[in-house]
Amino acid sequence: MISNLTMRIGYNKGPIADSHSNSASAVRIALLVVVMMTLVPSLGFLSVSPGIESSHASVCSAMADPVANAGADHTEWYGNLTRLNATLTTSDYRLSGLTYNWTIEDNGTHNILSAGVPVSQYSFSTTGIFTVNLTVTDPVNRTSSDKVVITVVPKAELGSNRRLDVGTDSLTITFNGSNSEPRDLIVSYQWNVTKGDRSYASGTGPLFNYTFPKSGNYTVTLTVTDSRGLSNTQSIYVNVVPKPSFIVKHWAFTFIGIPIILIAAFVLIGRFRKGAGLITKTDVEKARLQWKTFKKDWKIFKANRLGFAGLLILIMFVLMAFLAPVLSTVPNPDKHEEPRVENPLDPTGPPLQANPLPPSLKKSIYTNWTHPLGTDHKGQDVYSLTMYGARASLIVGLVATAISVILGTLIGLGAGYFGKITDEVLMRVTDFFLVLPWFPLMIVMMAILGQKFIWVVVVIGITSWPSTARVVRSQVLTVKERQFIVRAQAVGASDSHIIRTHILPNVLPLIFANTVLLIAIAIFSESFLDFFGLGDPGVISWGSMLESAYEQGAFKAGHWAWIGAPGLAIVSMVLAFSLVGYAVDDVLNPKLRRR
Amino acid sequence: MDMRSYMARKTIYLVVTLFAIIVFNFFLFRVLPGGPEAVLVPKGGAGSAVIKELIRAKFHLDDPLPEQLLIYIQQIFTLDFGLSASRWKGESITTGLPTPIINTVLLVGIGTAMAIWLGVSLGRFAAWRRGKPADTVGMAFALTFYSMPTFLFALVMLMLFAGELRWFPLAHAYGEIPFVRNPPTYENMSIFEKIASRLYHLVLPVIAFTIEVMAEYALIMRNSLTDVLTEDYIVTARAKGLSNKAILRDHAMRNAMLPVVTVAAISIGWVLGGDIMVELVFSYEGLGLLTWDAVNLRDFPLLQAIFLIMAIVVLIANFLADIIYMFLDPRVKV
Numbered sequence: 001m002i003s004n005l006t007m008r009i010g011y012n013k014g015p016i017a018d019s020h021s022n023s024a025s026a027v028r029i030a031l032l033v034v035v036m037m038t039l040v041p042s043l044g045f046l047s048v049s050p051g052i053e054s055s056h057a058s059v060c061s062a063m064a065d066p067v068a069n070a071g072a073d074h075t076e077w078y079g080n081l082t083r084l085n086a087t088l089t090t091s092d093y094r095l096s097g098l099t100y101n102w103t104i105e106d107n108g109t110h111n112i113l114s115a116g117v118p119v120s121q122y123s124f125s126t127t128g129i130f131t132v133n134l135t136v137t138d139p140v141n142r143t144s145s146d147k148v149v150i151t152v153v154p155k156a157e158l159g160s161n162r163r164l165d166v167g168t169d170s171l172t173i174t175f176n177g178s179n180s181e182p183r184d185l186i187v188s189y190q191w192n193v194t195k196g197d198r199s200y201a202s203g204t205g206p207l208f209n210y211t212f213p214k215s216g217n218y219t220v221t222l223t224v225t226d227s228r229g230l231s232n233t234q235s236i237y238v239n240v241v242p243k244p245s246f247i248v249k250h251w252a253f254t255f256i257g258i259p260i261i262l263i264a265a266f267v268l269i270g271r272f273r274k275g276a277g278l279i280t281k282t283d284v285e286k287a288r289l290q291w292k293t294f295k296k297d298w299k300i301f302k303a304n305r306l307g308f309a310g311l312l313i314l315i316m317f318v319l320m321a322f323l324a325p326v327l328s329t330v331p332n333p334d335k336h337e338e339p340r341v342e343n344p345l346d347p348t349g350p351p352l353q354a355n356p357l358p359p360s361l362k363k364s365i366y367t368n369w370t371h372p373l374g375t376d377h378k379g380q381d382v383y384s385l386t387m388y389g390a391r392a393s394l395i396v397g398l399v400a401t402a403i404s405v406i407l408g409t410l411i412g413l414g415a416g417y418f419g420k421i422t423d424e425v426l427m428r429v430t431d432f433f434l435v436l437p438w439f440p441l442m443i444v445m446m447a448i449l450g451q452k453f454i455w456v457v458v459v460i461g462i463t464s465w466p467s468t469a470r471v472v473r474s475q476v477l478t479v480k481e482r483q484f485i486v487r488a489q490a491v492g493a494s495d496s497h498i499i500r501t502h503i504l505p506n507v508l509p510l511i512f513a514n515t516v517l518l519i520a521i522a523i524f525s526e527s528f529l530d531f532f533g534l535g536d537p538g539v540i541s542w543g544s545m546l547e548s549a550y551e552q553g554a555f556k557a558g559h560w561a562w563i564g565a566p567g568l569a570i571v572s573m574v575l576a577f578s579l580v581g582y583a584v585d586d587v588l589n590p591k592l593r594r595r
Numbered sequence: 596m597d598m599r600s601y602m603a604r605k606t607i608y609l610v611v612t613l614f615a616i617i618v619f620n621f622f623l624f625r626v627l628p629g630g631p632e633a634v635l636v637p638k639g640g641a642g643s644a645v646i647k648e649l650i651r652a653k654f655h656l657d658d659p660l661p662e663q664l665l666i667y668i669q670q671i672f673t674l675d676f677g678l679s680a681s682r683w684k685g686e687s688i689t690t691g692l693p694t695p696i697i698n699t700v701l702l703v704g705i706g707t708a709m710a711i712w713l714g715v716s717l718g719r720f721a722a723w724r725r726g727k728p729a730d731t732v733g734m735a736f737a738l739t740f741y742s743m744p745t746f747l748f749a750l751v752m753l754m755l756f757a758g759e760l761r762w763f764p765l766a767h768a769y770g771e772i773p774f775v776r777n778p779p780t781y782e783n784m785s786i787f788e789k790i791a792s793r794l795y796h797l798v799l800p801v802i803a804f805t806i807e808v809m810a811e812y813a814l815i816m817r818n819s820l821t822d823v824l825t826e827d828y829i830v831t832a833r834a835k836g837l838s839n840k841a842i843l844r845d846h847a848m849r850n851a852m853l854p855v856v857t858v859a860a861i862s863i864g865w866v867l868g869g870d871i872m873v874e875l876v877f878s879y880e881g882l883g884l885l886t887w888d889a890v891n892l893r894d895f896p897l898l899q900a901i902f903l904i905m906a907i908v909v910l911i912a913n914f915l916a917d918i919i920y921m922f923l924d925p926r927v928k929v
Binding site (some may be wrong): 305306428431432433435436437439440441443447448520524526528531532546550556567568571572574575577578579582585 | 602608611612615616619623626654725731735738739741742743744745747750751814818871875886887889893898901902905906909910913
């Protein structure tokens with residue numbers, strides 16, 4: 001029997017027994033000895049035969065007395081079960097046979113907890129400092145005792161952490177401490193409101209009113225003291241969120257509207273100062289020439305089949321973004337969820353209507369909507385989410401690129417045109433941003449700024465401008481050496497005039513291709529940020545759809561539409577922008593064309 | 596401008612940018628919300644205020660900022676990046692960093708080498724057949740992978756080859772060996788087993804990484820070569836009766852490779868970004884995964900060290916590219 005046991009234990013201790021070293025047999029013998037030493041005495045206790053019991057008493061009388069250990073003194077909340085732990089007690093009979101008696105004087109009553117296991121639990125009926133005695137008795141009636149001091153303090157209770165939005169929530173909060181236990185013994189309540197190192201307010205009484213003056217992270221602390229002088233302090237955090245700033249609220253207007261208004265104002269003021277009409281003959285002539293060039297370019301562009309295909313895809317996506325409410329089968333797909341319906345006959349069994357749903361063209365019997373590509377884990381319609389997702393991608397692509405192009409063009413123009421020390425400084429700044437690892441930077445900035453859609457746009461914009469700045473600078477350097485610039489300078493034209501009328505028109509077409517490629521990269525980055533959970537959770541985007549599909553194991557479940565729809569959408573949108581970008585490059589840089 | 600002053604200037608730029616990066620790095624992680632004391636000390640524990648004080652003192656967080664900056668610079672030059680606040684609780688970052696760096700260098704090194712080789716080959720193939728169906732197909736292929744987010748491609752590969760078919764391991768940088776049911780732990784492997792295990796785990800991440808990066812090189816190579824092939828000296832070479840191979844190898848490729856060198860250096864920053872995606876998807880224990888963990892755990896000392904290392908790598912790569920470029924193309928002007 002013992003060899004059988006040894007083999008089982010040997011098998012359990014896999015690595016030792018399976019190792020093919022020479023010491024395997026030695027290990028086996030050592031194990032055998034250990035098993036015998038531990039099993040023999042305990043087997044004796046398990047048997048009920050009195051003969052063996054007496055024989056053991058004589059054997060064990062030579063052994064040591066037990067040493068009781070009641071554990072460390074500690075503090076416990078009122079109302080909690082106090083854990084009495086004597087596992088550190090040492091005895092020759094550790095495995096079984098010891099009796100643990102806990103003597104507790106509690107509020108005049110004398111309780112004795114008796115157990116065969118070292119751990120017991122007790123709930124004190126009042127607060128105070130209690131001494132609990134432990135007596136350990138072993139099977140041969142030798143005893144040992146120890147004591148532990150348990151301080152039972154009242155429990156301050158002031159609710160959970162709160163989050164308040166300035167402007168939408170009332171900032172006057174009543175904190176309720178009257179749920180602190182034991183209610184009848186608590187004599188004083190002390191409230192404190194702090195923010196950082198500064199104390200804002202304090203008060204007494206079970207109820208406490210406070211109006212938060214401004215945004216920030218406050219700590220509200222409640223200290224309760226009972227009639228015995230025992231006290232307990234608990235704190236909660238109150239996060240008062242500031243009103244969204246103007247930029248966060250009206251970011252689209254700030255980043256697109258204001259520049260357009262400014263440019264229009266400048267143009268108009270310039271016209272009126274010159275005393276010319278709004279549209280002069282020169283303007284008409286210019287427009288005619290531009291239209292002619294455009295028609296020529298369009299012919300070349302159309303000949304580039306890949307580029308034309310890209311443009312068609314792009315138009316499709318723009319239509320998708322604008323017509324999302326018409327095209328989708330579910331209005332506001334992020335708000336409407338297909339319910340998960342339990343089987344009324346068997347509530348524990350699989351639900352009748354499970355999320356995610358497989359694709360189906362039939363109308364849902366619950367919500368009367370169709371789900372041509374199925375639903376996701378929350379029951380939201382994948383097809384409609386994909387339609388709406390085009391909006392986020394296009395907005396990020398266009399606005400982030402606008403930020404990046406404006407910044408890059410300004411810096412590139414300044415560096416290239418003014419040269420010398422301006423160039424040095426600006427190019428060092430550019431170099432600096434170029435070598436910053438943009439990806440970790442993006443992650444870190446999103447962590448600082450918080451997950452707002454606007455910050456996704458801004459972060460992508462300001463991490464991608466250095467390449468534009470470089471391209472613009474090199475173009476400005478070549479344009480600057482041309483004859484017409486020298487002539488303009490000779491007749492005394494101002495720098496701003498030269499930049500506006502001579503340099504910009506010659507540089508902008510060349511960076512246009514770069515811009516289109518930047519859009520592709522911006523869309524890319526946005527989907528990445530969303531996929532790794534750094535985007536705005538309140539915005540429908542393809543990246544976050546992919547994230548939830550991945551998290552919910554859509555691959556394993558074979559729910560390909562859930563991954564395929566947003567994945568294909570991202571790929572084709574980025575591809576379309578890239579194709580158009582290369583085609584535009586082809587049109588504007590004639591050298592690249594096949595002769 | 597002669598070579599020596601050019602190099603001197605570039606070196607000065609290098610030092611200036613390096614200093615700017617150190618300062619930026621220093622301040623960036625001072626403005627982040629939550630610090631090491633918030634990570635290391637559990638909320639509401641007994642005596643937590645005292646421990647927080649001690650930790651703030653340990654990380655020099657209560658000194659005036661300029662003093663902290665000086666301490667920081669001093670620490671960088673003695674390669675002392677401080678103590679990690681999360682990953683290896685309270686341990687030195689300098690001892691913990693080499694393993695992930697080696698893992699990343701393996702992945703990025705093999706991946707980039709393959710990507711440049713394959714990308715240049717594909718670009719050359721397409722450019723030489725410019726305007727023909729082969730060009731269109733090749734470029735459509737390159738553009739498709741260029742447009743595909745790395746994480747998406749990596750994810751599909753992971754799910755297909757590791758999840759469904761079980762040909763490759765699902766995660767980690769080492770641990771499994773092909774055709775071995777119960778591999779020993781990494782420490783107990785023989786050197787061949789170690790190499791086999793590493794390669795086995797590298798296959799999928801390297802393929803995902805290579806195909807993504809390759810597309811970019813293919814596009815640049817194709818553009819640059821089509822540009823060069825329109826030059827007059829190519830016409831001259833053809834008129835001389837040189838073979839196509841000779842024209843391509845001796846005349847066209849030499850000039851066309853120049854932009855590839857520049858882009859190879861500049862794109863290292865992007866390469867590290869793509870690397871984060873690949874490492875995250877394949878749970879490959881490299882610098883990218885470490886960055887991710889550091890951000891999520893608010894481990895600023897560790898983040899700071901990673902950030903600095905990445906920035907310095909990109910900086911040095913750019914510097915080397917400038918120098919190499921000057922030797923390849925003596926016409927270059929700053």
